[in-house]
Each structure stands twice: as C-alpha cells, then as structure tokens.
Amino acid sequence: MQSNNKHWNILPRITPEADAALGALNPPLLRQVLFNRGYAADADARAFLRAEANFNTDPFQMTGMGAAVERIRFAIQNREPIAIYGDYDVDGVTATALLVETLQKLGADVRGYIPNRFEEGYGLNNNALEELKADGVRLVITVDCGIRSPNEALHARTLGLDLIISDHHHPDNENLPPAFAVINPKQHGDPYPDKDLAGVGIAYKIAEALLSDRGQQTADHGPSSAINGQILNSLLDLVALGTVADLAPLVGENRALVKKGLKQMRQTTRQGLFSLAAVSEVALAKVNATHIGFMLGPRLNAAGRLREALAAFRTADHHRRIQSR
Numbered sequence: 083m084q085s086n087n088k089h090w091n092i093l094p095r096i097t098p099e100a101d102a103a104l105g106a107l108n109p110p111l112l113r114q115v116l117f118n119r120g121y122a123a124d125a126d127a128r129a130f131l132r133a134e135a136n137f138n139t140d141p142f143q144m145t146g147m148g149a150a151v152e153r154i155r156f157a158i159q160n161r162e163p164i165a166i167y168g169d170y171d172v173d174g175v176t177a178t179a180l181l182v183e184t185l186q187k188l189g190a191d192v193r194g195y196i197p198n199r200f201e202e203g204y205g206l207n208n209n210a211l212e213e214l215k216a217d218g219v220r221l222v223i224t225v226d227c228g229i230r231s232p233n234e235a236l237h238a239r240t241l242g243l244d245l246i247i248s249d250h251h252h253p254d255n256e257n258l259p260p261a262f263a264v265i266n267p268k269q270h271g272d273p274y275p276d277k278d279l280a281g282v283g284i285a286y287k288i289a290e291a292l293l294s295d296r297g298q299q300t301a302d303h304g305p306s307s308a309i310n311g312q313i314l315n316s317l318l319d320l321v322a323l324g325t326v327a328d329l330a331p332l333v334g335e336n337r338a339l340v341k342k343g344l345k346q347m348r349q350t351t352r353q354g355l356f357s358l359a360a361v362s363e364v365a366l367a368k369v370n371a372t373h374i375g376f377m378l379g380p381r382l383n384a385a386g387r388l389r390e391a392l393a394a395f396r397t398a399d400h401h402r403r404i405q406s407r
Contacts, residue, residue, distance in 0.1 A: 226281025327379030
C-alpha cells in the first residue's frame with residue numbers, strides 16, 4: 083500500500099467581519115474565495131472582480147520617466163536613429179514591438195533589436211551595442227532587460243550611446259546601471275504605486291507618457307489627443323499577451339490592462355496574432371488569459387521563433403495577414 087505524501091494547506095475560514103463586509107456578494111463561496119485572495123472590503127472586492135484598478139496612473143510617477151521622454155523627443159525631432167533592445171521571450175518581444183510601433187507613429191527613425199538566445203544570451207551585450215553604434219544608432223532603449231547590466235551600460239557610454247533602461251526585474255539598488263535614465267518601479271524610492279507591471283506594461287507606460295499632453299509639450303507637432311487614445315488602445319493586445327505569458331500577477335494595474343487588452347485582441351488586425359491563433363486553434367473572438375498562458379504564449383516562447391515574431395506583431399496589413407496562414 084502506497085502512502086499519500088500530499089500535504090494540504092487549508093486556508094482559514096472567512097472572518098465574521100469580512101463576511102459581513104462582503105455580504106452583498108453571493109454565493110458565500112465567492113466571499114470565501116475573495117477573502118482567500120486578500121479582499122475583505124466590498125469596494126476592493128468589486129474593483130478586483132471588474133478589473134477596475136487605477137488604470138490611469140500617471141506614468142510620470144515612475145522615476146526617470148520625465149528624463150526618458152525628453153530624451154526620446156529630442157531624438158525624434160533631430161532624426162537620431164533609435165534602437166529598442168528587447169529580451170527574446172514573449173514579454174520582451176511584445177514590449178519591443180509596442181515601442182517600435184509607437185515611435186514610428188511619432189515619426190522616429192527606430193528599429194527593434196532582439197538578441198539571439200543562443201549566440202548572445204540574455205540582456206545587453208557589448209557586441210550588439212557596438213553593432214548598433216556602427217549602424218548609426220544614437221539612443222538605445224531597453225525593454226524587459228538591462229537592469230542587471232552595469233558593465234554593458236558603461237560600455238554604451240564609452241561608445242557615445244545614450245542608454246535608457248526600462249525593466250521590471252529586481253534591481254541591485256547598490257549598483258544600478260550608469261544609464262541616461264532608469265525606469266523600473268522596483269528601484270529604491272520609486273513612488274509608482276504598482277510594482278508588478280511586466281516589461282511590456284512598463285513599455286506601455288512609456289508610450290502613454292510620450293503620447294500625453296506633457297510628453298508632447300516639446301514636440302513641434304504630433305497626433306491629436308483623440309488619435310493618441312486610439313494608438314494606446316491599439317497597443318493593448320500586445321500588453322495582454324506579454325503580461326499573461328510572463329506570468330505577471332493579474333492584480334491591480336496588470337488586471338485592468340489585461341482586461342482591456344483581451345478586448346482589443348478579440349478584434350486585432352495583427353498578422354502575427356491572427357496566424358498564431360489559427361495555428362493554435364484559438365478563436366480570437368473568444369480569446370482569454372488561459373489561451374494566452376497555455377496555447378499562444380508557449381508557442382511564441384519556443385526557441386528560434388521570436389525574431390520573426392517581432393516583425394509579425396507589427397504587421398496589420400489585411401492581405402499579408404491572410405496570406406500568412
């Protein structure tokens with residue numbers, strides 16, 4: 083007879099106070115589940131259920147955002163070549179595609195760079211920086227990487243490259259990279275309230291800052307507020323895909339972004355998502371977080387697929403989309 087080595091951790095029963103506070107939410111099992119997740123007040127529980135977290139948190143609350151936006155705007159106005167340097171996982175690729183798309187719509191000379199997983203490894207590398215410099219790049223913006231690359235950041239400086247690091251991984255606060263700006267809500271003293279954004283979530287906040295009234299104060303001209311809102315909405319499918327695939331906790335701002343992103347994904351015109359969904363036998367009209375986590379995301383994370391994925395994500399042409407099937 084085999085012994086059962088499973089150990090069950092039983093969470094405590096909901097307290098009478100919490101049960102009363104959540105009393106309008108039925109059935110009782112729902113109140114218990116919400117209590118298990120840390121929600122003991124009616125308003126907080128309803129915000130969680132409806133994904134009503136503060137979706138409009140000011141991106142300029144992030145340390146470094148103001149300096150980064152000013153430098154990016156300068157590069158756009160002066161036609162300085164910009165490189166978006168991403169990680170090779172889904173979070174990094176969607177973040178790269180998001181910023182490349184945003185900057186192109188703002189008139190930037192911009193390209194994306196995804197390192198080869200096997201030849202270059204994770205994060206910034208000196209050879210890539212030298213290659214970008216030789217190609218005329220003046221400004222490098224990392225997404226989903228760079229926070230643990232102080233030596234490479236110093237090398238970028240010696241090459242004459244300005245470097246903006248955006249990353250969501252835990253930093254070494256005693257040895258931050260010597261970059262023009264570092265955007266990471268986890269860095270010491272950063273006042274941004276939501277620390278759990280994925281790399282693509284932070285890239286979205288950069289786009290939001292660039293497209294805001296404050297972000298365009300230094301621009302000679304730019305899209306109208308209505309068009310800016312349309313641009314931001316069009317990026318949310320990438321945010322949902324990268325956030326869920328990276329296993330970021332679906333609470334707070336992430337939850338609100340993913341809810342809106344799934345809605346956008348259901349009407350996407352991106353060749354990459356359309357083709358990926360077809361191969362995965364996922365009906366985009368009904369796509370949800372489970373589809374991303376277990377069907378779409380793993381396929382994209384397969385080694386060797388992501389260089390092509392970057393270009394595909396940025397393609398919204400209907401005919402090319404159909405032909406790609």
